[in-house]
Amino acid sequence: MKIALVGNQNSGKTTLFNRLTGLNQKVGNWAGVTIEKKSGTLKGSQHEIVDTPGVYSLNAYTLEEQVTHSFIESNECEMIINIVDATSIERGLYLTTQLLEHNKKVVVALNMADIAAKRGTEIDCEKLSNSLGVSVVKISAYKNIGMKELLMAIENAEIRSEQFIDCIREAKDNEEVAVIRYDFIEKIVEESIKVKKTITITEKIDKVILNRWLALPIFAVIMFLVYFLSVGIVGGLTVDLVGGLFESAGAGLSNWLISIGASGWTVSLLVDGILAGVGAVLAFVPQLIILFLLITLLETTGYMSRIAFTFDILFKKLGLSGKSLIPFIIGIGCSVPAIMSTRTIENKDERIRTVVMTPFVPCSAKLPIIALFSGFFFGNNAGLVSASLYFFSIIVIIISALLMKKFVFKNSSGTFISELPDYKMPSFSYVLKEVWDKVFAFIKKAGTIILLSSVVIWFLLSFSIKFEYGVDIQDSMLALIGKGLSWLFYPMLGTFSWEATVSAIQGLVAKEQVVSSMAIIAGLGSDMTEGILGSGVFAFFTSASAYAFMVFNLFSSPCFGAIAAMKKELGSTRKLLLAVTFQTTLALILSYIVYGVGLLIGG
Amino acid sequence: MLISVNIQLTQDFRFDIMLIKVNIGEFMNIVHLSDLKKGQRAKVVSLYNDNAELKQRLLDMGIAKGVVIKVKKTAPFGDPVNIELRGYQLCLRKKDLSQIDIEVIE
Numbered sequence: 001m002k003i004a005l006v007g008n009q010n011s012g013k014t015t016l017f018n019r020l021t022g023l024n025q026k027v028g029n030w031a032g033v034t035i036e037k038k039s040g041t042l043k044g045s046q047h048e049i050v051d052t053p054g055v056y057s058l059n060a061y062t063l064e065e066q067v068t069h070s071f072i073e074s075n076e077c078e079m080i081i082n083i084v085d086a087t088s089i090e091r092g093l094y095l096t097t098q099l100l101e102h103n104k105k106v107v108v109a110l111n112m113a114d115i116a117a118k119r120g121t122e123i124d125c126e127k128l129s130n131s132l133g134v135s136v137v138k139i140s141a142y143k144n145i146g147m148k149e150l151l152m153a154i155e156n157a158e159i160r161s162e163q164f165i166d167c168i169r170e171a172k173d174n175e176e177v178a179v180i181r182y183d184f185i186e187k188i189v190e191e192s193i194k195v196k197k198t199i200t201i202t203e204k205i206d207k208v209i210l211n212r213w214l215a216l217p218i219f220a221v222i223m224f225l226v227y228f229l230s231v232g233i234v235g236g237l238t239v240d241l242v243g244g245l246f247e248s249a250g251a252g253l254s255n256w257l258i259s260i261g262a263s264g265w266t267v268s269l270l271v272d273g274i275l276a277g278v279g280a281v282l283a284f285v286p287q288l289i290i291l292f293l294l295i296t297l298l299e300t301t302g303y304m305s306r307i308a309f310t311f312d313i314l315f316k317k318l319g320l321s322g323k324s325l326i327p328f329i330i331g332i333g334c335s336v337p338a339i340m341s342t343r344t345i346e347n348k349d350e351r352i353r354t355v356v357m358t359p360f361v362p363c364s365a366k367l368p369i370i371a372l373f374s375g376f377f378f379g380n381n382a383g384l385v386s387a388s389l390y391f392f393s394i395i396v397i398i399i400s401a402l403l404m405k406k407f408v409f410k411n412s413s414g415t416f417i418s419e420l421p422d423y424k425m426p427s428f429s430y431v432l433k434e435v436w437d438k439v440f441a442f443i444k445k446a447g448t449i450i451l452l453s454s455v456v457i458w459f460l461l462s463f464s465i466k467f468e469y470g471v472d473i474q475d476s477m478l479a480l481i482g483k484g485l486s487w488l489f490y491p492m493l494g495t496f497s498w499e500a501t502v503s504a505i506q507g508l509v510a511k512e513q514v515v516s517s518m519a520i521i522a523g524l525g526s527d528m529t530e531g532i533l534g535s536g537v538f539a540f541f542t543s544a545s546a547y548a549f550m551v552f553n554l555f556s557s558p559c560f561g562a563i564a565a566m567k568k569e570l571g572s573t574r575k576l577l578l579a580v581t582f583q584t585t586l587a588l589i590l591s592y593i594v595y596g597v598g599l600l601i602g603g
Numbered sequence: 604m605l606i607s608v609n610i611q612l613t614q615d616f617r618f619d620i621m622l623i624k625v626n627i628g629e630f631m632n633i634v635h636l637s638d639l640k641k642g643q644r645a646k647v648v649s650l651y652n653d654n655a656e657l658k659q660r661l662l663d664m665g666i667a668k669g670v671v672i673k674v675k676k677t678a679p680f681g682d683p684v685n686i687e688l689r690g691y692q693l694c695l696r697k698k699d700l701s702q703i704d705i706e707v708i709e
Contacts (some may be wrong), residue, residue, distance in 0.1 A: 090665070175650075175658075195690065216679070415654075416695065416696045
């Protein structure tokens with residue numbers, strides 16, 4: 001039997017889904033975390049549970065509503081677990097009244113019943129169950145309360161047979177239907193629920209967080225902390241530490257391989273190819289742990305919704321929504337989930353603009369590039385320079401938003417519809433799992449795509465076009481490819497460098513691959529004791545071209561993963577091509593300008 | 604007990620008077636949800652929005668004729684507005700609130 005898990009956004013569907021199936025799905029404390037349906041098997045049974053995106057109704061206006069609606073309508077779905085937030089029952093039951101009309105078995109799960117009880121809300125499940133005609137169970141998915149009762153209700157669920165609310169048939173328009181539904185709900189809520197008015201902790205916290213004078217400083221401090229701890233000094237220290245470990249591992253491996261008599265190309269493939277390429281990326285793991293930990297905390301506590309609420313007025317002026325800020329912040333970690341999270345933006349134009357601009361945020365994979373160049377060229381000012389790139393990306397987002405508003409989407413007026421959820425203490429185990437998942441995905445990428453690309457790069461670098469091994473890298477296949485395209489990069493580098501050219505292009509595979517590729521080229525082509533940028537092949541870099549090169553990598557087309565996510569959200573290949581062309585052209589122009597300005601100030 | 608009944612009656616009476624005022628005064632006395640100040644409560648009289656999709660969304664979120672809405676706070680920089688209805692918190696832009704007609708309760 002297939003069971004659909006249906007409920008409002010932010011009602012705890014995903015938490016319940018994880019409880020019931022044992023899977024670990026993404027949980028957040030802002031509306032719209034689940035964007036596609038996911039399924040898993042109900043623990044201890046054969047039933048399949050399908051987690052659907054959160055919806056407020058089945059009117060099929062939004063994408064999420066369409067996904068949910070068509071699944072419930074299908075013959076596949078035999079039963080519905082309707083999850084209702086016990087702290088806002090009245091609104092939640094609106095969807096329930098619609099679900100009851102689908103001739104499917106329904107069980108209503110009142111989630112967060114513990115929080116509602118703590119606030120003094122008394123819910124009479126039996127009365128509610130009688131009025132609705134289906135079983136109603138109090139649960140707390142987060143605290144694992146009421147699961148046994150819910151499972152029993154699932155086994156004994158029945159289809160409500162009679163027509164649900166009679167007079168709906170006589171309603172003359174949608175508005176009247178909504179009024180009838182809500183009138184019915186008001187009546188049964190009055191009979192079965194007693195609410196006590198209390199000032200919640202959330203209201204007290206909001207007095208500070210959403211205070212006119214404090215909102216902006218608090219946001220600035222939080223974002224600075226995220227930066228300082230992950231990208232800034234603390235994160236930088238961890239990278240140096242792990243990077244050093246890989247370096248000595250490389251030297252050790254090389255010595256050992258030579259001592260056992262391995263052939264020259266084996267040593268080269270393992271040390272200069274694989275270890276250099278993969279190690280350059282893995283050095284960033286501790287930094288990513290910190291970054292993902294902080295972003296997960298922002299997501300689960302409920303602060304994200306406040307940020308959207310606070311900054312909507314500014315984003316409106318840019319033709320965006322306050323909710324655009326959520327993908328931008330998640331984008332500091334990774335563009336892929338960030339692009340997917342744009343689904344919660346109501347207006348289609350605002351959503352498309354946000355999708356196109358999300359990759360402008362320096363994601364964690366771009367960190368290796370930023371760290372490498374700013375560390376080498378700007379010494380004591382490295383922190384300042386890498387911070388400046390974040391501000392650069394903010395300015396570019398503002399300017400391109402204004403450009404798009406003026407030229408591409410002229411007459412659209414957006415809306416902002418957002419719930420303000422209560423603050424929640426994040427669950428320790430969930431946060432750990434979430435961080436582990438993201439970091440593991442990164443490590444997996446290093447072990448698969450980056451490893452493979454590293455081998456390919458090593459191969460293309462070690463062999464000539466006639467497949468002779470051991471040629472000078474100037475005569476390698478990769479050099480040939482790079483030389484053909486290096487004119488594009490001349491205006492930002494001040495020289496023709498096929499090495500930098502091929503590395504930048506590999507940013508398409510994954511942004512961290514840029515650094516991997518540079519490490520392999522430097523290792524094969526020259527002495528690397530002074531680091532990647534100290535080696536002969538990259539000695540041409542000046543601070544001006546270094547900054548310009550960073551700018552190009554920051555704003556050019558994102559990696560394949562993000563491109564796939566963009567295609568899904570934009571909906572057409574044509575729009576995707578337009579977006580990627582826009583991004584790459586902008587990146588080229590900006591990097592040329594940066595280099596020119598850099599030369600003028602004498603960098 | 605008696606006192607509470609009394610209050611109930613006066614409130615209903617006040618509603619009637621306001622309704623009459625709105626009818627007589629035609630457009631002059633129509634108040635929009637965007638005019639409501641922090642802490643004030645009002646009852647929705649009608650909502651009109653040329654955007655059918657948006658109107659349906661607002662209906663689905665519980666903003667239907669007769670619902671009582673309280674303004675909790677405005678965003679730190681003046682817009683959107685945080686309103687409370689049906690026991691939950693919703694945020695909407697003033698522009699959209701201005702297309703909802705209300706009668707003020709208190």
